[in-house]
Amino acid sequence: MNMKTITFTLNRKEQSFDIEPDETLIDLLRRTGHTGTKLGCDTGMCGSCAVIVDGRAINACILFAFQANGRTVETIEGVGDFDSPHPLQTAMADAGAVQCGFCTPGIVMTAKALLDEKPDASEEDFKLHLDGNLCRCTGYVKIKEALLSCSSATGGES
Amino acid sequence: MSKRDFKVVNQPLRKIDAMTLALGKPSYVGDFKPDDALIIKMLGSPHAHARITSIDISEAEKMPGVHCVLYYGNVPRIVHTTAGQGYPEPSPYDTFMFDSKMRFVGDRVAAVAAETEKIAEAALKAIKVEYEVLQPVLRIQDAMKEGAPIIHDEPEARAVIPVPYEPKKNMAAHVDMEIGDLEKGMAEADETIDFQFYNHYGQHCPVEPHVSMAWVDREDRIIITTSTQVPFHCRRIVAQTLDIPVRRVRVIKPRIGGGFGVKQEIVLEDVVAMMALRTKRPVYWEYTRAEEFISSRTRHPMLMRLRMGAKRDGTITAIGLDCHSNTGWNGSQGLTVVCNSGSKMLPLYRCGNIHFEGTVVYTNLPAGGAYRGYGATQAAFAFESAMDEMAEKIGMDPLKFRAMNHIKSGDTSPVFRALGEGREGVDQAITSCELARCIKAGAREIGWKRRKPHTTKKGRYRRGIGMACLMQGSAIPEIDMGAATLKMNEDGSFNLLMGATDLGTGSDTVLAQIAAEQLGTTLDQIIVYSSDTDMTPFDVGAYASSTTYLSGQAVQNVALKVRKQILKVGADMLDCKPAELTIEDAKVVRKKGEGQVTFSEIALYSMYSANQFQIGDISSKIVHHSPPPFAAHFAEVEVDTLTGAVRVIKYVAAADCGTPIHPKLAEGQVEGAVMNGICYALTEEYLFNDKGRMLNPNFGDYKLYTLSDLPEMKTILVPSYEKTGPYGAKSIAEIGINGPLPAIANAIHNACGVRLRTGPFTPEKIWRSLQAGGEIPFEEGH
Numbered sequence: 041m042n043m044k045t046i047t048f049t050l051n052r053k054e055q056s057f058d059i060e061p062d063e064t065l066i067d068l069l070r071r072t073g074h075t076g077t078k079l080g081c082d083t084g085m086c087g088s089c090a091v092i093v094d095g096r097a098i099n100a101c102i103l104f105a106f107q108a109n110g111r112t113v114e115t116i117e118g119v120g121d122f123d124s125p126h127p128l129q130t131a132m133a134d135a136g137a138v139q140c141g142f143c144t145p146g147i148v149m150t151a152k153a154l155l156d157e158k159p160d161a162s163e164e165d166f167k168l169h170l171d172g173n174l175c176r177c178t179g180y181v182k183i184k185e186a187l188l189s190c191s192s193a194t195g196g197e198s
Numbered sequence: 199m200s201k202r203d204f205k206v207v208n209q210p211l212r213k214i215d216a217m218t219l220a221l222g223k224p225s226y227v228g229d230f231k232p233d234d235a236l237i238i239k240m241l242g243s244p245h246a247h248a249r250i251t252s253i254d255i256s257e258a259e260k261m262p263g264v265h266c267v268l269y270y271g272n273v274p275r276i277v278h279t280t281a282g283q284g285y286p287e288p289s290p291y292d293t294f295m296f297d298s299k300m301r302f303v304g305d306r307v308a309a310v311a312a313e314t315e316k317i318a319e320a321a322l323k324a325i326k327v328e329y330e331v332l333q334p335v336l337r338i339q340d341a342m343k344e345g346a347p348i349i350h351d352e353p354e355a356r357a358v359i360p361v362p363y364e365p366k367k368n369m370a371a372h373v374d375m376e377i378g379d380l381e382k383g384m385a386e387a388d389e390t391i392d393f394q395f396y397n398h399y400g401q402h403c404p405v406e407p408h409v410s411m412a413w414v415d416r417e418d419r420i421i422i423t424t425s426t427q428v429p430f431h432c433r434r435i436v437a438q439t440l441d442i443p444v445r446r447v448r449v450i451k452p453r454i455g456g457g458f459g460v461k462q463e464i465v466l467e468d469v470v471a472m473m474a475l476r477t478k479r480p481v482y483w484e485y486t487r488a489e490e491f492i493s494s495r496t497r498h499p500m501l502m503r504l505r506m507g508a509k510r511d512g513t514i515t516a517i518g519l520d521c522h523s524n525t526g527w528n529g530s531q532g533l534t535v536v537c538n539s540g541s542k543m544l545p546l547y548r549c550g551n552i553h554f555e556g557t558v559v560y561t562n563l564p565a566g567g568a569y570r571g572y573g574a575t576q577a578a579f580a581f582e583s584a585m586d587e588m589a590e591k592i593g594m595d596p597l598k599f600r601a602m603n604h605i606k607s608g609d610t611s612p613v614f615r616a617l618g619e620g621r622e623g624v625d626q627a628i629t630s631c632e633l634a635r636c637i638k639a640g641a642r643e644i645g646w647k648r649r650k651p652h653t654t655k656k657g658r659y660r661r662g663i664g665m666a667c668l669m670q671g672s673a674i675p676e677i678d679m680g681a682a683t684l685k686m687n688e689d690g691s692f693n694l695l696m697g698a699t700d701l702g703t704g705s706d707t708v709l710a711q712i713a714a715e716q717l718g719t720t721l722d723q724i725i726v727y728s729s730d731t732d733m734t735p736f737d738v739g740a741y742a743s744s745t746t747y748l749s750g751q752a753v754q755n756v757a758l759k760v761r762k763q764i765l766k767v768g769a770d771m772l773d774c775k776p777a778e779l780t781i782e783d784a785k786v787v788r789k790k791g792e793g794q795v796t797f798s799e800i801a802l803y804s805m806y807s808a809n810q811f812q813i814g815d816i817s818s819k820i821v822h823h824s825p826p827p828f829a830a831h832f833a834e835v836e837v838d839t840l841t842g843a844v845r846v847i848k849y850v851a852a853a854d855c856g857t858p859i860h861p862k863l864a865e866g867q868v869e870g871a872v873m874n875g876i877c878y879a880l881t882e883e884y885l886f887n888d889k890g891r892m893l894n895p896n897f898g899d900y901k902l903y904t905l906s907d908l909p910e911m912k913t914i915l916v917p918s919y920e921k922t923g924p925y926g927a928k929s930i931a932e933i934g935i936n937g938p939l940p941a942i943a944n945a946i947h948n949a950c951g952v953r954l955r956t957g958p959f960t961p962e963k964i965w966r967s968l969q970a971g972g973e974i975p976f977e978e979g980h
Contacts, residue, residue, distance in 0.1 A: 042830035052767020065489040075229040076457070081487040085897035088405050116222030117381040125217060136862030137872065140702025141219025142406045142455030148220060174897065176403050176456050177702050178866055179873030180905045181913070 045113075046109040050074075051118025059105040063140070065085030066100035076116035076145045080174070090146040090153075091115050097153035097169070104188060116145035127190050128152055129143060135186035139177030147173050151187050162195035205773035206714040207859050207925045208483035211721055214707045215453065215700075225453035227409040230689060231482050231488035235411060236265055236311040238483035240474055241317035241325055242493065243307055246334035246562035246890030247347060250327055251300045255308060257324040263317035267325070269308035270296040273472060278439050281530040281567070282428030282462045283965055284677055286358040288620030290370055290529040292350050295439055295468050298328065301349055302562050303529035303891045304492040311473045311481050318848050332892045334562035338501045339523045339978055341368040341559035349527065349560040361620055370525045371533035375407060375540065375616045379506070383516025383551025387507025389591040390516075394954040394976045395504060395580035397939075398609040399884035400497040402569055403902055406455020407490040409801060410466040411482040413475035420471045422446050425454040426729075427701050428739030429459040433731045440475070447471065449551045451729035457701035458874070459568035460495050462741045463530060466843035467605050475671035491895035495567025496884070498535050498558075499524040500576040500730045501978055502926070504584045507551075510592045512602050516551040517544065519577060523558045532558035534619045535566065538573030542622060542826075543581045545611035547603040552613065562890050563980075568741055571872060571935040574670055582666035582940030583955070586947065597641060600667050607631040621743075624675040626823045630918040630928065633828040634850035639914045640665070644832035652951040658840050661847065665832045666940035671824035671919075672929035678821065680749035681735035684713060684756045685814030686764070690784055690797030690803060690976030691723045697737025698749035699729045700851055703931055704863040705745040709753045711859055712924050716757035717764070721725035732780040737905045743929030746859060748821050756817035763813045767800045770809065791879025825920045825928045831872070831937030835945040837952070843963030844946055845909075847874055851934055852914040857926035871934030872911065877903040879938045883958050884980050887975045 041102035047056045059068055060097055066089045069077050084102035091100045092114040120126035128148045131137075138144050147170065154161050154169045161169075166187045175183060188194040219225060255267040273295045281289035296306050308325050312318035333347045350365035357363035362372040384390055394819040410424035421443075426432045429449040437444040448849060454461060466483050472482040485494060505518035521539050525532035534555030544552055569575070589596035605611060610627045617623050634694060641647075649663045683695040694713050700706040710724040717723075737749055765776040768786030772779065772793045780784050787794040795803075804813050832850040837843070850866050858864035881901040894900050919926035943954050952967040956979045967974050 067916060071233075072230075075224050078226070078406070079228070079484075080407070080455075081897050083487065083896055083898070086405055086487075117976040120220065122217065125221065129217065129220040132220045133212055134215065136216075136866050137211060139704065139863075139866055140221050140404070140406070140454065140456040141215070141701075142226065142404075144220050145222040148222075170905040172904070174403075174405055174902050174904060175404055176458065176874060176902070178869045179869035179871070180903075180908045181869040181873075181911050181912065182862070182866055184905060184908065 044106065046106055048108045048110060049112040051114060064101055065103040065105045065106045065108055068105040069100060074115045074117050078145060079143055088143050088146040088148060089166065090149040092149055092153045092175065095153060095156060097150040098166045116149060119148065126152065131186040131189045136181045137178055137182040137186040143173060147187060154191060159191065162193055163188060163189045202408045204715060204925065206721055208709045208857055210862060211860065213704045213863060214710060214721065214726065219453065226406060226455055227411060227452055228484060230423060230452065231411060232480040234670055235480040235482040236313060236477060237315045237318050238309055238311050238469065239315065239322055239480055239576055241322045242304040242309040244303065245300055245329055246303050247332040247967045248300040248329040249299065249332065251330050252328045253276045254326040258310060258321040259328050261317065261321050261324060262308060263313035264321045265479060266311040268296060268469065268472060270298050274441050276439050276441055277886055278435060278527060279530060280464045281756045282431035282464060282739060285434060288359055288533050289531055290355060290363050292355045292365065293528045295429060295472065299352065302564060305527065309469050310856035313479055335368060336561060336853060336886065336890050337978055338522045338559055338561065341561055349562060359620055368560040369557065370529035370560050371536065373533065373537055374555040374557065376553045377612045377616060378551035378704050379519045380551050380553035384505065384507040387515045388509045388510045389588065391584055391587050391591065392505045393584060395502045395583065395953060396979050397500045397576040397579055398957045398979050399499050400878045400882050401491050402458035404456030404458060404460060407485040407487060408461065408494055408741045409484040411480060412470040413480035413643065414474050414478055420474055422471055423450045423452060424445065424466055424467050425461055426451050427457045427699050427741060429699060429729045429731050430697060430736050431739060432464055432467050435464045436467050436471050442470055444623050448732045454637050454701050457488055458570045459572065459741065461701065462568040462739065463495050465494050487897065488694045488895040491900065492564055492892050495530065496564050497569040497575065498566030500539065502576065502580040504580040505582050506588050507702065508588050508592055512592065512594055514549040514603055516548050518553040519544065519580065520555045523556060524561050524563065524566065525558050526561055526563045528565045529558065529560065530565055531568050532566060537617055537619055539577035541613060541617040542574035542670055543577040545605055545613040546667060548605065554617065564892065570932045572762050572932065575936045576669055578666060578936040579939040583943050586944045593602065597637060597646060597665065601637055604633050604667060605631065618959055619674050619677065622645050624822065629770040629825055629922060630920040631828055632854040632858055632916045632918040633917045636828060636830040636854055640830040640832045640852035643835060643914065644848065645914050649948065652948050655949065659836055659838055660949045661833045661834060661836045662945045662947065663832065664941050664944025664948055665830060666937050666944065668829045668831065668933050668936045669826040670743055670929060670933040671826050672747035673821050673824055674742050675824045678742060678744050678748050679739045679818055680717065680737040680752040681816060681818040682749065682752045682756045683735050683814065683816045684760050685812055686760065688798065688801050690801055691725060692717065694724050694726050694753065695734045696728045696749060697712050697734045699737065699740040701740050703738065703867065704860060708746050708859045708863065709749060712750050712753045713757045715925065716754050719784040723784065743932045746927050747923050747929055748819060750927060751821065752817050752819035754924045755819060756815050758814060759815040764800055767804050767813065769794050770794050771800065771803055799940055818924060819886065823860055823922050825922060827853060827855045827928050827930055827933050829933050829937060831941045833938065833941040833945040835942060835949055836962060837946060837949045839950055839968055842961035842962060842968065844880065844959060846942065847912040849876065850912045851937060853930060853933065854916045854918045855930035856920035856923050856928040858915050859925065859927050861915060864915055867930045868913045868934040869911060871932065872938060873903060875935040875938030879957055880959055886980050888964060
């Protein structure tokens with residue numbers, strides 16, 4: 041073992057982790073109980089492992105854990121809970137956009153990164169930003185409806 | 199039962215697990231991986247067809263951190279099928295946990311369980327294997343040629359039900375059926391057509407690949423937690439494969455990240471169970487995405503010949519469908535998929551002379567399995583393309599041609615009896631069919647009236663409209679069984695325990711709605727626990743479009759029994775007869791006069807006060823019908839005649855699924871299936887080299903559509919009431935995937951005159967067809 045210690049802000053708390061140099065961020069997250077971040081392809085092509093790093097949605101399966109050192113990481117666990125779900129989580133649940141739900145955390149994180157930056161995101165913005173998120177269940181129709189309802193420009197509250 | 203006002207069924211309610219999943223709560227197999235689990239990795243064969251001449255695992259076994267290496271030399275050799283089907287399975291027994299014969303690139307050579315993934319991978323490299331490389335069979339048309347290499351030459355290979363099975367000829371199954379006289383019907387026709395079509399390989403691509411884990415508990419039982427659609431079949435087949443009693447195995451299905459049929463198969467569970475038994479440690483095995491493409495299951499590719507005869511007045515005089523299905527290296531679901539190619543499309547149009555033949559062949563390519571649509575997808579492509587071609591030949595609007603011929607409520611079809619699932623089928627009359635209204639509603643939505651012949655279109659970009667009609671079934675009649683247990687708690691809530699398996703479709707919600715409706719309570723009072731072979735009654739699992747229709751009836755029945763018990767206790771408490779009572783909003787009330795007791799009061803009374811007993815019951819259901827859902831699909835496309843690129847502008851799916859128990863989930867089933875179908879029609883493709891190795895097993899080179907590819911999509915649920923179904927429901931899960939291939943093929947033809955008979959509809963194929971004046975010579979694809 042060739043462990044290194046890194047420190048970063050995870051879900052608003054600064055935390056230190058012992059990692060292996062070639063460990064990916066998703067492996068670190070999942071082995072420390074952040075299992076809401078899903079592994080779908082391990083090659084950065086399905087988006088189910090999307091987390092927010094310094095405000096940007098990034099696939100955690102192709103980021104080394106050490107690259108998170110000193111940065112701010114947000115996972116689905118930090119976004120909402122039963123008593124305080126994020127509007128995107130409520131919208132996804134209410135629109136019928138959650139079927140198997142495996143892609144849902146990645147979609148919520150990717151969309152959240154966009155809306156944090158641009159609360160009035162347009163349909164085109166969503167299409168561009170969500171282009172890396174695969175969903176095989178819904179055909180995206182209800183996902184689109186949920187996302188649009190969360191933008192101040194396309195139906196959401198300002 | 200008649201139509202009535204529903205309180206829970208057919209209401210816009212939230213899927214019961216939607217928020218849990220949106221919050222990312224631990225739900226799936228991988229989320230429960232124990233910290234001390236050993237990681238399993240599999241060494242795959244580098245050859246499509248080979249014999250292992252020597253294998254040495256000693257170096258791997260000696261490596262620190264390696265706990266177990268399995269290969270054909272140290273596991274029982276028990277022939278079985280990997281198909282998660284009822285017993286006796288209609289799929290041949292042709293698979294072993296490990297074998298010395300390799301039948302596809304990726305076939306199991308040896309598996310390692312080690313402390314870490316890295317150690318497991320290093321151990322795989324330390325296994326020394328030598329092969330005698332054999333000539334592979336890589337095409338359907340080569341499989342049954344005289345002198346073709348025999349893929350299943352092992353003496354154990356056999357069919358377990360009385361069906362034709364000739365592995366020495368690479369024939370995994372055969373079925374044929376004739377109604378009337380095809381040749382006579384062809385002779386009576388004014389116009390005839392005779393074309394070949396080819397359906398290509400495709401994968402389900404659940405975002406969660408196959409994943410299983412197992413451990414041995416303190417009573418020496420094997421507990422398997424796995425992403426399966428068929429927990430009970432899984433338990434039975436694992437017990438069979440390990441030669442242990444069924445009672446020693448428990449299979450638990452938590453949430454699973456999509457299935458679409460691919461998880462109706464025992465892919466990982468035999469090995470995790472054996473590894474757990476050997477190591478006495480928890481073990482965990484998750485497929486990589488590449489393994490998911492290569493080593494799980496696929497859609498059976500099919501080479502089809504479609505013949506049809508019709509009179510100029512639109513009467514169809516003959517239909518002949520001859521399918522050659524590629525089941526790959528094992529025969530999983532081969533027979534029943536090809537049976538469904540006949541039974542799920544041939545009854546759609548009235549015709550007195552029908553011939554159907556299905557031949558299933560082995561090849562040294564990835565194995566076919568169950569895939570949403572299950573043979574109907576393949577047949578719909580040929581059949582519905584041909585319907586357009588025939589309409590053109592007899593000079594009739596393709597919509598009118600279909601409308602005048604399709605099956606209607608009250609009709610029957612001789613196909614229903616002639617063709618079942620690996621055996622004779624079951625007679626049935628259609629008791630609900632709103633296909634005519636589906637066609638009308640869809641035509642209006644797409645703007646069918648503005649459709650012009652392709653010969654009138656000019657310019658680089660040309661638009662066209664095409665359509666297809668579809669049917670499927672709802673469960674396998676006289677074979678499938680589902681069961682449910684329901685019990686009442688002190689607060690008036692209920693535990694609903696079911697073998698039925700929610701693979702993301704929302705069946706837990708749908709079935710809870712049915713229970714709540716029957717009991718007279720609300721959805722939040724139903725606590726669902728499903729798919730655990732120790733805890734829930736049996737259910738065949740999630741396949742054959744069966745859960746709502748079949749398991750829904752089991753739930754409805756048990757809820758009716760419990761409702762009667764509640765009324766009886768209520769009568770005791772209110773000192774009257776049950777017939778004087780009814781249930782309203784979770785209360786038992788007198789139909790006339792004063793007096794009521796709440797569900798909670800009833801439960802408390804029955805548990806603690808007098809004549810104590812557990813309010814609860816169990817019900818099983820087998821079905822005698824398989825009422826088809828119907829659909830009419832419409833696609834508008836734009837073809838770039840310079841590049842051959844095609845874009846779907848708008849897609850309309852009008853479907854009759856009886857009462858949609860949960861309308862949003864029903865729409866979601868249609869939309870998901872349609873988008874999967876569009877993607878399969880246009881981009882998804884397995885590329886193989888000349889040695890049978892898949893070249894593109896990743897999402898970069900095997901393109902799935904995303905939000906940005908979504909065309910304007912309109913789903914229309916046309917209500918009907920299926921009197922044999924729970925609250926009028928029939929199925930919806932599969933039918934939607936069958937439409938895009940033919941509807942888009944027909945739309946492309948309407949746009950630019952190009953007729954495509956081999957998927958996917960790539961720019962290259964369209965461009966080459968345009969250059970060739972409309973069609974390129976037919977060839978079998980991959």
